[in-house]
Amino acid sequence: MLTELRVRDLAVIADATLKLEPGLNVLTGETGAGKSMLVDALSLLLGERATGDLVRPGAERAVIEAAFEARDASLAATAAEGGIDLEDGRLVVRREIRVDGPNRAWANGSPCTVATLAALGRALVDLHGQHEAQSLLRPAVQRSLLDGFAGAEGERDAVGSAFTAASGAREVEAALAARRAEVQRRADYLRHVAQEIGAAAPRPGEDDALSAEAKRLGAGEELVRLAEHLADLLDHEDGGAVGRLGAADRALAQLERLDPSVGRWRELLDGAYAQADELARAVRAYAGDLDLDPARLETVERRRDILFRLTQKYGPHLADVLNTADEARHELELLDTADLDLAQLKERREAADRELAAAAEALSVKRRKAAGKLAKEVSRLLPGLGLPNGKALVRVEPGPVAADGADVVTFLVELNVGMDARPLAQVASGGELSRLTLACKVVLAAHDAVPTLVFDEVDQGIGGEVGQQVAEALARVAANRQVLVITHLAQIAARADHHLKVVKRAVGGLSTAAVETLGAEARELEIARMLGDPDDRALRVHAADLLKRRAAAAT
Numbered sequence: 236m237l238t239e240l241r242v243r244d245l246a247v248i249a250d251a252t253l254k255l256e257p258g259l260n261v262l263t264g265e266t267g268a269g270k271s272m273l274v275d276a277l278s279l280l281l282g283e284r285a286t287g288d289l290v291r292p293g294a295e296r297a298v299i300e301a302a303f304e305a306r307d308a309s310l311a312a313t314a315a316e317g318g319i320d321l322e323d324g325r326l327v328v329r330r331e332i333r334v335d336g337p338n339r340a341w342a343n344g345s346p347c348t349v350a351t352l353a354a355l356g357r358a359l360v361d362l363h364g365q366h367e368a369q370s371l372l373r374p375a376v377q378r379s380l381l382d383g384f385a386g387a388e389g390e391r392d393a394v395g396s397a398f399t400a401a402s403g404a405r406e407v408e409a410a411l412a413a414r415r416a417e418v419q420r421r422a423d424y425l426r427h428v429a430q431e432i433g434a435a436a437p438r439p440g441e442d443d444a445l446s447a448e449a450k451r452l453g454a455g456e457e458l459v460r461l462a463e464h465l466a467d468l469l470d471h472e473d474g475g476a477v478g479r480l481g482a483a484d485r486a487l488a489q490l491e492r493l494d495p496s497v498g499r500w501r502e503l504l505d506g507a508y509a510q511a512d513e514l515a516r517a518v519r520a521y522a523g524d525l526d527l528d529p530a531r532l533e534t535v536e537r538r539r540d541i542l543f544r545l546t547q548k549y550g551p552h553l554a555d556v557l558n559t560a561d562e563a564r565h566e567l568e569l570l571d572t573a574d575l576d577l578a579q580l581k582e583r584r585e586a587a588d589r590e591l592a593a594a595a596e597a598l599s600v601k602r603r604k605a606a607g608k609l610a611k612e613v614s615r616l617l618p619g620l621g622l623p624n625g626k627a628l629v630r631v632e633p634g635p636v637a638a639d640g641a642d643v644v645t646f647l648v649e650l651n652v653g654m655d656a657r658p659l660a661q662v663a664s665g666g667e668l669s670r671l672t673l674a675c676k677v678v679l680a681a682h683d684a685v686p687t688l689v690f691d692e693v694d695q696g697i698g699g700e701v702g703q704q705v706a707e708a709l710a711r712v713a714a715n716r717q718v719l720v721i722t723h724l725a726q727i728a729a730r731a732d733h734h735l736k737v738v739k740r741a742v743g744g745l746s747t748a749a750v751e752t753l754g755a756e757a758r759e760l761e762i763a764r765m766l767g768d769p770d771d772r773a774l775r776v777h778a779a780d781l782l783k784r785r786a787a788a789a790t
Contacts, residue, residue: 236717237360237687239302242276244294245332247739249747256733259713262721262750263728263761264737269748270721273737274362274691277301280330281356282349287334292745297332303359305686310358317351319343326359328352361685371646371672372660378644380679381629382598385605390598391639397594398638401587408580415573418566425563432549432560435541442542442553445535452532455525462522469515477515480508595641599631602642606631609678616674619704622667625649627674628656646675670705676712687717694724706730725765729781734758758782 240253247269253262264270279285280299290297303326305311314321319342330340330352340347342355371377382391418425451458470477484504491498542553549559606629617625626649634643647656648671659671673693694705706727712718713732722728734753739746753761762778763769 236304237277237301237719238304239300240273240277240280241298241300242273243298244291245276245279245289245297245299246272246291247746247748248272248276249291249742249745249749251737251748251750253735253750254752255717255719255735257717258732259710259730260717260719260733260735261728261731262719262735262737263723263765265739266723268737268739270737271691272748273750274689274721277360277689278362279332280328280352281360281362282353285330285332285338287332289332290334295334298329299332300327300329302327303687305359310355313354313358314342317342317347317354319345319347319351319355326355328355358685360687360689362689362691371675374644375639377629377646377659378639378642380675381602381605381609381631381644384609384679385601387598387601387605390594390601394591394594394598394640395638397587397591398636401584401591404580404584404587408577408584411573411577411580415569415577418569418573422567422570425567428549428563429560429567432545432556432563435545437542437545437553437556439554439557442539442546445539445542449532449535449539452526452535455527459522459525459527462518462525466515466518466522469511469518475515476511477508480504480511484508591636595636598640599633599642602631602640602644606644612678613671613674616677616708617671619701620670620674620708621701621705622650622670624652625671626656627671673705673708673712676716677708685716687719688712689719689721691721693720694722694727698724702726723765725762725778725781728758728762728765729778730785734761736761755782 236257237255239255241251242248243250251269251273253273262270262273275283276299279289280301305314305321305324305326310326311321314326319326322343326343328340328342330338332338338349340349340352342351371380382388467475469475472478487497487500487504491501542556545556546553549556610627610629613627614625617623617627628647628649630643630645630647632643632645634641646659648659649656650667659668670693673690676688690709693709694702702724703726705724707730709718709720709727710730720727720731728734736751736753736757737748738751739748741747751757759775759778759782760769762781763771763774766774766777768774
């Protein structure tokens with residue numbers, strides 16, 4: 236529910252605040268006072284395109300703010316999708332329209348996009364006026380309202396689930412078929428890759444090992460010379476390290492006899508001797524094992540060339556070559572299993588399609604049964620709303636299967652005898668369209684989840700008893716929804732639960748609109764003005780009588 240709307244520096248509005256209540260709210264005032272501008276402000280706040288020329292002359296920006304009490308689960312989900320947290324079911328939205336520079340928007344203090352405002356707006360407010368893109372004109376909304384009237388939400392959900400399952404099965408089947416076709420196209424190449432790499436039989440890390448071996452083989456003679464020299468330094472009869480450590484052992488023995496405390500050095504010396512001796516043997520073994528065979532070097536280099544060519548083609552590293560071979564073999568294996576897998580997927584997809592068709596047909600049956608009843612109930616209201624020859628039709632035609640069924644639902648209306656019924660979107664008169672919408676809202680009030688309805692120009696071209704019928708219809712809708720009506724018709728104003736008036740005055744040389752909440756006496760005067768003259772005693776009596784009728788109807 237919309238609890239408050241504040242507009243600053245928008246066109247003729249300097250600073251106006253509307254405090255709204257549950258039930259039927261009316262907004263009245265002289266022609267040109269700015270009533271529709273307040274509706275336009277609400278439209279801008281909820282995602283309508285805005286330009287800087289809307290800003291009041293002399294101001295840098297226009298600011299529109301609104302507070303909503305919003306506890307509906309679907310709205311909470313819409314807000315969550317936009318990254319907005321509802322605070323105890325309260326939502327405050329704000330939009331700034333600048334003369335120069337970008338416009339900005341917030342929801343509960345967090346910056347948001349105009350697209351987010353529009354999504355919230357569709358869940359919060361339904362605007363009905365001559366210039367608004369009315370939700371009832373949208374095929375998806377017409378289809379949803381028919382489903383609500385038919386009580387077909389369960390069937391529609393079943394179609395949605397079946398459509399998701401069928402689409403998923405179709406995508407999986409198509410993906411495997413496409414992959415198989417791609418493998419078939421590349422089969423010769425993949426076989427060549429697998430055979431070439433398989434014939435070479437590279438091993439992980441083999442390139443690094445061969446590189447190290449080639450380096451050793453290329454420096455074989457120098458390695459032997461250096462190893463033998465090192466071995467001599469460690470263990471040579473003319474003063475190698477091992478021999479000198481032996482002499483050191485004897486010297487330590489003599490020292491130990493004179494001073495036993497140096498015995499702790501024995502372990503260190505023994506360890507040094509053992510390690511030097513072991514190292515000397517290892518070096519001599521290394522020198523003896525060095526392969527100086529040129530043939531082995533040639534073999535290694537040929538193997539390195541083979542691996543190099545593979546890495547050039549499938550690398551850059553040997554690990555990439557091995558992965559390429561694995562992938563090629565894996566893709567070729569797909570050709571062996573794809574036919575069986577595709578046959579199974581086809582069965583699964585056909586079963587899902589049958590379930591979808593059955594669910595869609597069940598939904599279509601409910602829609603077709605309800606379409607005539609809905610049209611009949613709407614048509615019954617049209618004469619009382621100033622459309623004496625009006626007749627509503629709801630057409631349900633076969634369409635492509637989608638997540639919301641396999642029907643094209645169209646609301647049509649025949650306004651004059653002998654004229655063909657036309658879709659609502661082709662109805663030219665704003666007043667007629669508003670009254671048609673009102674008739675639909677009366678019938679569908681129990682099914683429409685949007686909490687606030689706004690009607691502008693719903694009374695265009697009507698009066699008298701028809702005006703009273705429109706007023707009563709609005710009151711019926713307001714029994715379950717918050718309704719805001721901008722009206723020139725006294726019968727509607729008198730039927731309201733909450734009456735607001737827009738007045739326009741000159742402030743600082745500029746026309747300025749303001750909003751007043753009317754009490755009992757002021758309300759009687761305003762309704763008398765709407766009837767013709769607030770100073771006319773007879774009209775005052777008539778206004779008082781209209782208000783008494785409203786009070787009597789309320790009880």
